Amino acid sequence: MRHTHKHTLYxxxxxxxxxxxxxxxxxxxxxxxxTEAAVHPSYTNGITxxxxxxxxxxxxxxxxxxxxxxxxxxDQSLVVKGKHTDWKIKDWHRILEASKGKDIKVYxxxxxxxxxxxLRPITWHVAEEPIDPYISYRIIAPSYVTYEELSIRQxxxxxxxxxxxxxxxxxxxxxxxxxxxxxHYRNYKTDNMQFHVRQHKGGTxxxxxxxxxxxxxxxxxxxxxxxxxxxxxxxxxxxYSINDTGQSFHTKNNNKIEVQDLKSDLILYDIDRNEVSxxxxxxxxxxxxxxxxxxxxxxxxxxxxxEIQNYAGKEREIIDNYKQxxxxxxxxxxxxxxxxxxxxxxxxxxxTLGKSATLPRISPDGRYLLFGMAEYGCFHIxxxxxxxxxxxxxxxxxxxxxxxxxxxxxxxHSWSSNGRWILYTSRRDDGGYTxxxxxxxxxxxxxxxxxxxxxxxxxFYEDYFKSYNVPEYMLEPVTITPxxxxxxxxxxxxxxTFKSLSTK
Numbered sequence: 268m269r270h271t272h273k274h275t276l277y278x279x280x281x282x283x284x285x286x287x288x289x290x291x292x293x294x295x296x297x298x299x300x301x302t303e304a305a306v307h308p309s310y311t312n313g314i315t316x317x318x319x320x321x322x323x324x325x326x327x328x329x330x331x332x333x334x335x336x337x338x339x340x341x342d343q344s345l346v347v348k349g350k351h352t353d354w355k356i357k358d359w360h361r362i363l364e365a366s367k368g369k370d371i372k373v374y375x376x377x378x379x380x381x382x383x384x385x386l387r388p389i390t391w392h393v394a395e396e397p398i399d400p401y402i403s404y405r406i407i408a409p410s411y412v413t414y415e416e417l418s419i420r421q422x423x424x425x426x427x428x429x430x431x432x433x434x435x436x437x438x439x440x441x442x443x444x445x446x447x448x449x450x451h452y453r454n455y456k457t458d459n460m461q462f463h464v465r466q467h468k469g470g471t472x473x474x475x476x477x478x479x480x481x482x483x484x485x486x487x488x489x490x491x492x493x494x495x496x497x498x499x500x501x502x503x504x505x506x507y508s509i510n511d512t513g514q515s516f517h518t519k520n521n522n523k524i525e526v527q528d529l530k531s532d533l534i535l536y537d538i539d540r541n542e543v544s545x546x547x548x549x550x551x552x553x554x555x556x557x558x559x560x561x562x563x564x565x566x567x568x569x570x571x572x573x574e575i576q577n578y579a580g581k582e583r584e585i586i587d588n589y590k591q592x593x594x595x596x597x598x599x600x601x602x603x604x605x606x607x608x609x610x611x612x613x614x615x616x617x618x619t620l621g622k623s624a625t626l627p628r629i630s631p632d633g634r635y636l637l638f639g640m641a642e643y644g645c646f647h648i649x650x651x652x653x654x655x656x657x658x659x660x661x662x663x664x665x666x667x668x669x670x671x672x673x674x675x676x677x678x679x680h681s682w683s684s685n686g687r688w689i690l691y692t693s694r695r696d697d698g699g700y701t702x703x704x705x706x707x708x709x710x711x712x713x714x715x716x717x718x719x720x721x722x723x724x725x726x727f728y729e730d731y732f733k734s735y736n737v738p739e740y741m742l743e744p745v746t747i748t749p750x751x752x753x754x755x756x757x758x759x760x761x762x763x764t765f766k767s768l769s770t771k
Contacts, residue, residue: 470760
């Protein structure tokens, strides 16, 4: 039942501390209702947020003559007015810092023809654990042919500052286009990082402490330069898949595009010795997406088994049989001192589930394996049925991460350094653009309701016609300037040598 309260607010007897974002105070007279506020983005009940996240600015999508929003956390409150919230960052962080492990109530006051109404509050929980202060990602148009305008960027997740790590337009020249991709770091630190430059002035940029160099990872013994990377956590090694990749297009399939490997292998790059060696080199296996366990003693990866029937028409056969490529998850033991791998061990036979697994990522405590699955293939960014799954490596129990998934694509994903936050891409908003979503992962192995990466403007994504992909957490920003990277890209790539590894 509706009932009216008449309040005399903020007298000497009231201990609430008011931190005003736009010099606003709640109305003295209002009617309490059970109506829930309609807000965009959907920062609604049930989300868990880090105390060091940027303000979750939102806009009201409901009718009203005026709006006032009040955050209440214990004896503190933060008040702003207007249909769009724009919390002052300093005050926002003060509220969240004081609310670790507790709930925050978001009260909405809306003025109608009947006067002021206070809606049912939205409840957010503030986790005790912080999120890594930086993330990086590639910004690209969701097009099949346009890549000349793309960049790798970093975002200070505690505010709205975004910087370009590298923009491929710095070295592109008319028809000499570039594609930059696959940025990766060792142990979330940027003093060891890499990214690839494809086509014009191609090579792999590797930052190793104070040294920056451009490497050509292709040798006479390998099918390509390095593609998907995984930095070893304790030694100067990078595991790569090497891939001969193509793309085909569907006229009737809702998935639109299929990215396929005509062949692929796994290699290990020894940075100190400037050598590459095979990890897996089987003509009947399509290996991809290496990922180290946190202790560096196990390498996880995906592989699909396929036997070519007609080598003369191999490419056409692979394209026509794209649904037969079902990727499994394997792992191999590794001794970093002797640089020796053990035999392949099957972790998940996704084919028995009628699925294909991709992108294994191990939690920092080594317990959980987060990965993607869809009906077929390994490059799922356009697969409508692609979802996230998890295996508890303690008991090998697997489950669908329904708390994270949607009716559209979920693909690239990464763990925060403390293992409490999952960052991943999703097309749930409009089916065309990938956006970044964040979800809390608790000590019981459950993910909480995800929320979209906050922006200062609540309608930022509606006017931003680019996709985010390959999201990675970082403990610190990249400090090398785009211009310095461009100078190294302008240099010839240094060749590597090939050397066979010993086996157990």
